[in-house]
Amino acid sequence: MTDDQLILQARSGSREAFEVLFERYRGPIWQFFRRRTVDVGRAEELAQDTFVVLLESASKYEARGVFRAYLFGIAYNVLSADRRKATRRRTDPLDFDPSSPKGDPDAGLWVRHALARLDEDDREILMLREYDELSYQEIADLRRLPVNTVRSKLFRARMALKAALVPADDSVRMKR
């Protein structure tokens, strides 16, 4: 059963349909927030908030086969709102902290270091493409950018990542 069919059934009151949808996307949404927030608990809260917003806004959803992009759009908006709040509070640490001991200390440390060196916009587009597997058009819609701009930024991010990965890759692996 497709995502569109499931969300339409959930709108009509099918709890089973929503649970199937939730099980299908809880992992990707969790990873989306976990890669962008330092605190595990905060990532979980934001993931929970995303599904709550999904439910609240499900009536506005138009079934055009782009549910995944729609859901990640919600997640992106939830993340943006949380970052704005954190900026106003000025109490939270930077969301993207590759050296944070709270994350997994072994998994792709050099990758996180390399990502941290990228321009923020470029990094976000790269992560949306590589980790969240959104298409260029979906990224363009989400970021409100022309598709060609997304493509240019993505290429620039990949080249910058390559440059950042080479020395870090060698140094880190030598240490290990």
Added chain:
Amino acid sequence: MNAVHPVAPEDLMAYLDGEVSGAAERDIHAHLAGCDACQQLAADLRDGSGQLREWQIEEVPSSLVAPEMQHRQMVQRERWTSLRWRPWRIVAARPFVAGAAAVAAAVVIASAVALQLGSKQTISMGSSIAMSDPIADSLAPAERLALQGQNGAQGQQGQFERVGSNRTDPERETPGPHIVRTATLRIVAGEFNRIRPEVDRILKGAGGFVGEITGADRPGTPRSIRGTLRIPSAHFDAALVELRRLGRVTEDSQTTEDVTATVVDLDVRLANARVTEKRLSEVLRNRTGGVADVLEVEREIARVRTEIEQFEAQRKQLDRRLQYATLRLEIVEELAASVNLGPVPIPTRLRHAIADGVQSAMRGLLESTLFMLRVAPAMLLWVTLFGLPAWWIVRRYVLQRPGGV
């Protein structure tokens, strides 16, 4: 590269990402097969993507569960939206359904109004109850209160369920509503000697206990018993009925306090704190960090444990208030009625005046005699000591002097 290659690097990247289709895809595919530079770039891009994959994320936490109640809200909102945008269609197509909906809406509004009034309800009967049967009159407000409590229970059930299950892992069910009851009862009793044993009997029968009680027996004032009784809520109404039979009820009031929100809040906080403690304990068991991290986790566990104990203590205290209703009881002895014979006649008043005058004169004479008897010995002593010598001096030197008086 653009000058010598028909394929731009960004186009090659898009091709690798599956973003190119049709003739362009075929062209790039053909070009890539024979272009070393583009093959190198493609390899670099694939390698970069491969390295990004090495950043793995831990498993989804088990506490991340589907938001059930919000789902129900969404369904309700969805139905409401359809009604809001097409109400005339429902009225036209299903008039019976529309009528039923109107009745249901009226019932809901009435329940909401009753709930609003019942959340802090006080029923005062005043002294007029003494003019009629106190038991019959006092039962009515009690029954009304109980009925309002039941209506409140039905009306608030959905809301409480929604709030209570809004969190991810509530460990304790919180059916509502939770009402704390307090009553005040003032009674004037004739046979006061049997009152205290009767109160004890009623209290024992209801399974209650005395919070505090004070008995007063001072001359010139009626005897009284004042105190606070704690009676199980289940037997509260029956106990009140029996207590009202002890005499004439002069005040009978009941107050209810809806603490459901507090109960729900406490339960949810408690459940969340327990989940947090469990998670922290798991982190401590797995202990992949350094000593500082372990100590930090242990401190956090101690803090959460303190919070849990505080929540549990508050919950127990609230449970006691819910389980036992409070009755402020005051029972006063009824004094004998005075006799009123009307206005006193003038001759009687004159006789009373003469009698009062004679009695007053006799009382004055008696008081004067008593005064003289008290003062005379002392005066005699002072006259003897000072008066006689003074008199002798006056006669000797003043009266016999030449030219004197």
